Amino acid sequence: MILAQMPSLLLSVDVPAVLAAVLSACVCALLGNFLLLRKMAMLGDAISHAILPGIVISFLLLGTRSTPAMLAGAAAAGVLTAVIVEVVRRLGRVEAGAAIGVVFSAMFALGVVLMERAARNVDLDADCVLYGALESIRWGAATSWASLGSAETWLAMPRQVTTLLVLGLVSAAAVVVFFKHLRLACFDSAMADALGFPSWIIHTGLTVLVAAATVASFEAVGSILVVSMLVCPPAAARHLTDRLSRQVVLSVIIAGVCAVSGYVLAIVGPEWVGFGHSLQAAGMIAVMGGVVLLACIVCGPRHGLIARRIRQRQLARTVAREDLLGALWRIEEGRAGEPAARPPVGAAGRSARREAIRAGEIESTVGGVRLTALGRERAREIIRAHRQWETYLVDELGHRPDHVHRTAEALEHVRTPGGERLAPDQPRSRDPHDREIP
Amino acid sequence: MSELWRILTLQAGYNTSVVVLGTTVLGAAAGLAGALALLRKRVLISDSLAHATLPGLAGAFMIAAALGADPKSLPVLLAGATVTGVLGVLSVQWLSRYSRLSEDAALAVVLSVYFGVGVVLLSIVQRLSVGGQAGLSRFIFGQTAAMSAGDVWLMGGVAIGAVLIVALLFKELRLVCFDRGFGRAQGWPIGGLDVLLLALITLVTVAGLQAVGLILVVALIVTPGAAARFWTDRLGALLVLSAMLGAVSGYLGSAASAVWPKAPAGAVIVLAASAIFVVSLVIAPRRGLLARTAALLSQRVRIQREHTLRSLYEWHEAAAPGAVRRDAVIPAGAAIRAGSAWSRRLAMRGLAWRGLVCAAPGGWMLTEEGWAEAERTTRIHRLWEAYLIRVGGHDPLHADDPADLIEHALDPAIVAELERTVAGERAMPRSPHEMRGEGGRA
Numbered sequence: 030m031i032l033a034q035m036p037s038l039l040l041s042v043d044v045p046a047v048l049a050a051v052l053s054a055c056v057c058a059l060l061g062n063f064l065l066l067r068k069m070a071m072l073g074d075a076i077s078h079a080i081l082p083g084i085v086i087s088f089l090l091l092g093t094r095s096t097p098a099m100l101a102g103a104a105a106a107g108v109l110t111a112v113i114v115e116v117v118r119r120l121g122r123v124e125a126g127a128a129i130g131v132v133f134s135a136m137f138a139l140g141v142v143l144m145e146r147a148a149r150n151v152d153l154d155a156d157c158v159l160y161g162a163l164e165s166i167r168w169g170a171a172t173s174w175a176s177l178g179s180a181e182t183w184l185a186m187p188r189q190v191t192t193l194l195v196l197g198l199v200s201a202a203a204v205v206v207f208f209k210h211l212r213l214a215c216f217d218s219a220m221a222d223a224l225g226f227p228s229w230i231i232h233t234g235l236t237v238l239v240a241a242a243t244v245a246s247f248e249a250v251g252s253i254l255v256v257s258m259l260v261c262p263p264a265a266a267r268h269l270t271d272r273l274s275r276q277v278v279l280s281v282i283i284a285g286v287c288a289v290s291g292y293v294l295a296i297v298g299p300e301w302v303g304f305g306h307s308l309q310a311a312g313m314i315a316v317m318g319g320v321v322l323l324a325c326i327v328c329g330p331r332h333g334l335i336a337r338r339i340r341q342r343q344l345a346r347t348v349a350r351e352d353l354l355g356a357l358w359r360i361e362e363g364r365a366g367e368p369a370a371r372p373p374v375g376a377a378g379r380s381a382r383r384e385a386i387r388a389g390e391i392e393s394t395v396g397g398v399r400l401t402a403l404g405r406e407r408a409r410e411i412i413r414a415h416r417q418w419e420t421y422l423v424d425e426l427g428h429r430p431d432h433v434h435r436t437a438e439a440l441e442h443v444r445t446p447g448g449e450r451l452a453p454d455q456p457r458s459r460d461p462h463d464r465e466i467p
Numbered sequence: 468m469s470e471l472w473r474i475l476t477l478q479a480g481y482n483t484s485v486v487v488l489g490t491t492v493l494g495a496a497a498g499l500a501g502a503l504a505l506l507r508k509r510v511l512i513s514d515s516l517a518h519a520t521l522p523g524l525a526g527a528f529m530i531a532a533a534l535g536a537d538p539k540s541l542p543v544l545l546a547g548a549t550v551t552g553v554l555g556v557l558s559v560q561w562l563s564r565y566s567r568l569s570e571d572a573a574l575a576v577v578l579s580v581y582f583g584v585g586v587v588l589l590s591i592v593q594r595l596s597v598g599g600q601a602g603l604s605r606f607i608f609g610q611t612a613a614m615s616a617g618d619v620w621l622m623g624g625v626a627i628g629a630v631l632i633v634a635l636l637f638k639e640l641r642l643v644c645f646d647r648g649f650g651r652a653q654g655w656p657i658g659g660l661d662v663l664l665l666a667l668i669t670l671v672t673v674a675g676l677q678a679v680g681l682i683l684v685v686a687l688i689v690t691p692g693a694a695a696r697f698w699t700d701r702l703g704a705l706l707v708l709s710a711m712l713g714a715v716s717g718y719l720g721s722a723a724s725a726v727w728p729k730a731p732a733g734a735v736i737v738l739a740a741s742a743i744f745v746v747s748l749v750i751a752p753r754r755g756l757l758a759r760t761a762a763l764l765s766q767r768v769r770i771q772r773e774h775t776l777r778s779l780y781e782w783h784e785a786a787a788p789g790a791v792r793r794d795a796v797i798p799a800g801a802a803i804r805a806g807s808a809w810s811r812r813l814a815m816r817g818l819a820w821r822g823l824v825c826a827a828p829g830g831w832m833l834t835e836e837g838w839a840e841a842e843r844t845t846r847i848h849r850l851w852e853a854y855l856i857r858v859g860g861h862d863p864l865h866a867d868d869p870a871d872l873i874e875h876a877l878d879p880a881i882v883a884e885l886e887r888t889v890a891g892e893r894a895m896p897r898s899p900h901e902m903r904g905e906g907g908r909a
Contacts, residue, residue: 031537070575071511078682120756121748126511126571127693133684135741139681141608141734159607159682160586253586257579264568264576289581295587309590315583322576 043296045187046167048070050254050288050314052193053246056200057258058284061349062277065263066215067232071126072111075133075238077252079110079242081140084244089147100192100244107240108233111135120308160251163292163310166190189249196245200238204277207231212273254311254331258284261318268322268329284323291317333432348442349381351411355441357400409467414452415441415459416467421453423461430461474722483725485788486611488679489619490717490736497675497684498691498713499633500667502706505645505692507664511571512556513672514685515578519555520548520673521585525592532595539602541677542616548606549673555581556665609680609733611721618677625674629667633706640664641702647815678721679733690740691716697751716740768817770875775814776823776841778803778847779833781898793838799863819896842895847882848874849896853889856899863899 045065064073084099093097097445110132114351118128166187177183204211210231213221218228243255266279291314296307327334353361382398385391390404400408418437428436458466504510527547531538532847536601555577562573589603633640642650643660650657666708689856691713692705699705720736722794727735749756762815782803783791797803803811815831818824823837833841852866861869889896 066573068569068571070569070572071514074514074575074578111827117748121697122754122760123693123696124505124508125509126508127505127689130510130514130685130689131693131741131744134737135744136688138683138686138734138737138741141731142738145729145731145734162806253579256575257583260572260575260579264572265566283590303596304591306590306594309586312586312590313582314580315586319580319583324581326562332567409850 041168042164042166043292045166045190046310047289047292048190049187050163050292051195051285052190052197052316053242053250053254054258054262054284054288055281056193056242057246057255058262058280059197059200059204059277060235060242061259062263062266062273062280063211063215063235063421064239065267066273067235070260071129072114072236073239074256075114075129076107076110076240077247077255077259079133079136079140080104080106080240080247082136082141082306083107083109084247085147100241103244103247104237104240106136107243108236111233111236111367115244124145128437145283145346146299146399159253160309160311163250164307166249168347168439183467188389189245192245193249196241200242201237203234207234208274211235215273243282250311250314254315256313257318258287261322262287265318265322265325268332269323271331284318287317288314289320345377345385345441346381349377350385350388350390351407351442352438353378353381353385354400354404354408355415357391357398357410358405358412361400361405410450411441412438413467414450416464417452417455419460419462420455420466424455424457433461471722474725475718478727485619486614486725486732487718487721489614490611490721490732491714492619492626492717493671493675493678494687494691494713494736494740496622496629496713497671497687498695498709498711499626499629499706500671501690501713502666502692502695502709503633503640503644503664504668504688505696506702506705507661510663510670510689510692511685512559512665513573513688515559515581515667516552516669517533517557517672517676517681517684518578518585519558519581520623520676521553521582521583522588523547523549523551523605524603524676525585525588526551527590528603530594541621544606545604545673545676548676549669551581551585552669552673556669560848587639596863605680606676607680607682608731609676609678609683611678611732612725612818614678622674622678625670629671630710632663636660636663638701641718644702670697676715679736680731683733683737686737686740687717688711690737690744692810694744694747697747697754701895712743713740716743730764738904766875771814772817772821772823773844773875774871775803775818776837777845779824779837780841780845783833784898794832796827796830796832797824801830843876844874846895847877847885849887849898850882850885852899853896854885858887867900 045063060401061070061073064070080103083102084106086106087098087102090102114125114128114132118124118125118130121128123131166189168185168187168190208350210226211222213224213226214228214231221228221231239259243252246252246255262280262283263276266276267285269279270276292310294308294314294317295310298313299306325333328336330336382391386393386398386406389401390402391398392401415437418440419430422433422436423430441450441452445451455466460466474483474487477487478540501510501513504513524544524547527544528538530547531540531543536543558577558581559570559573562568563570568572568576589853601783625777639650639655639660640663642653642655643657643664643816646786647657650660652653671688675687679687679801692709694712695705696710698708716739720739721732723739724730724732724735747755750758752758779797782797782801783793787793800808813822815824819826819831823834823840824831825834826832848870852863852871854868855861855866
């Protein structure tokens, strides 16, 4: 199964496998956005395990491995799981996490035992439910590039791929049509109820779709990939944007990228390092989900760790510089006429001093630094904010005068989103320590 | 049956007895740790932890094989499992602290990604030219049959360790479970105790891997604790009961799977625990579904009774304004209460059954007891109405319905306080509004 070596192999093995992986990853990611927002991520995990008895029972009852029957059985089991979890949580007053743990493990255990009973005449096995069998999907009709021209080739698409395709279209349509309702139910279910869009219907619809996606995927990619794709791409997209619509689109793109790159790494990757066998593709795709998520957490534009660290650094530097200006102001105020002041100490102080000099706010003199005209104006603004805050804390909030300095020291640096320094206007001209408000 | 009995009484041969004993002890340890995890709302972490052990198992196998050691050695595999399991727990904590993910999303991410790594590593292991790869799959679904006396000793050690830790640090663990803020203010190392609790969960999870399998081991932790929670409100009793229920599930489950050797033991043990949970959920006194439903029904009946009695009192007031006569006969057809004639008759029969009314020529009459009760409920209703109007600023027309809701829950102390606040004297207050409907309530 080496990509591109033989067109027939590429078309009949790799293409359907990649298609199945991409489709199931995209469907799961699409639905996962809403699970994540409703804090139901572990419920997705529970459902993807708990469909096992549904599959086995529908097989035992109907005696067929046909997709619609299994889809129905598993979707029923998925919804039943969600219902039982709700019942145990509400009526039994069991904590949500514990309710999920109890219910899904019982369902899965039931499935394993039933499967063992059924195993005599079935080729179902639990391993397949967990990892799927991506590599065994065959598109027999696609033998050459030329065969793609005929409609029959397309009609003979592997069953797993067509199922996923149909489910993907249904889910996408549902999300597009009910986007407003889904958003409302996810962010403010009480308001959704009050406006007449009962959130429980949306909740149930979502659960049914997740169950269906799990079932359609399990044969191809296994439940573990379902869990990964339900959470990782939406979680990654959440670190890239604050808008739900963008998050949904991004998550689907990320899921597709994960699926393709995971498959390629699993099938072709080992060749590069000289390991002669391909790896488990579903597992690799799940790993790629984790890798992409980690990358987004670290490098996200606004909420990423690096971006946040940079912002914190900048803020810390601004605060240090402003504190330096404030200190110089207080020294000038204390001994009028004495221009030079003790230089700030420590590495932070030294860098604050360097920056203030560069900004033209202070200048070096013999034995120290002193404020320039520009610096004096800025320092006045800071001290003014500080003393206004102190007055406010004492007058309006009833703090004691000797307890307000620290709070004001922090508040004096606060700016409005427009960049204005935020300070409460005070009618008095002297602060609680009887110093002038400049 | 006799076979099951021999297994249960540990007479079915050395190996079976070892397995039954081992899973029993494991169940007890898991129940103990699980009860604490349940109170700390941390049970699902054991699910992520268990899934995160797979890469460790496969990795340890590969490393041992590469170094020429025996890759099937249990201590080596479990050491690997512990390493990645702990890494998984740390990842959950890192994610919920530094990313925008909520804790449940972090759990799901760690569970699936670590398991994915494990699956990939397993697919490498499968191709290695050393034997024994098949042994790894027993950790996924569990295989009690493969347990040896040494494994039982390991589980016994874990169980004794868990009991010792819990016994020695009972007070501190209680603090962590119930009031972390208070504990921190008192100067206890809450973070350290949390780590200890996590270590306990890790220990039990790893020890349970080969018996129950990494997918279902979470049930050993969650289910006994959640079942025990229905029976008691006291921490000590909860811990003991949870350990006992865990032990019973392990004991029964492993015995059942010994009788029926094809059944996967882990799943059978989990089903035994789940059965205990379902029974507890339904029949436990006070917190069980039956008890709750019964309490709810009896409360509804009481509320209906009190409403009927009040409408009877109001009928008397309307029938003879100014000079209420207790022995007046209420005609059988009097519109004393909202609802159909049928429901009215049912309500009167209920009152008669409790001896609050008795049959009189042409209708009904309140008994002595019934009169006292009717007076009491009417009084409480009107006191609350008066309170809503005078203190709560309600419109007199809008005080009736809210009073209907609250009057049944007022205890005598509150009634006494209401009297002091709004009535001033012990007489029956006048109704602040017109009676709706003829002598009855809408």
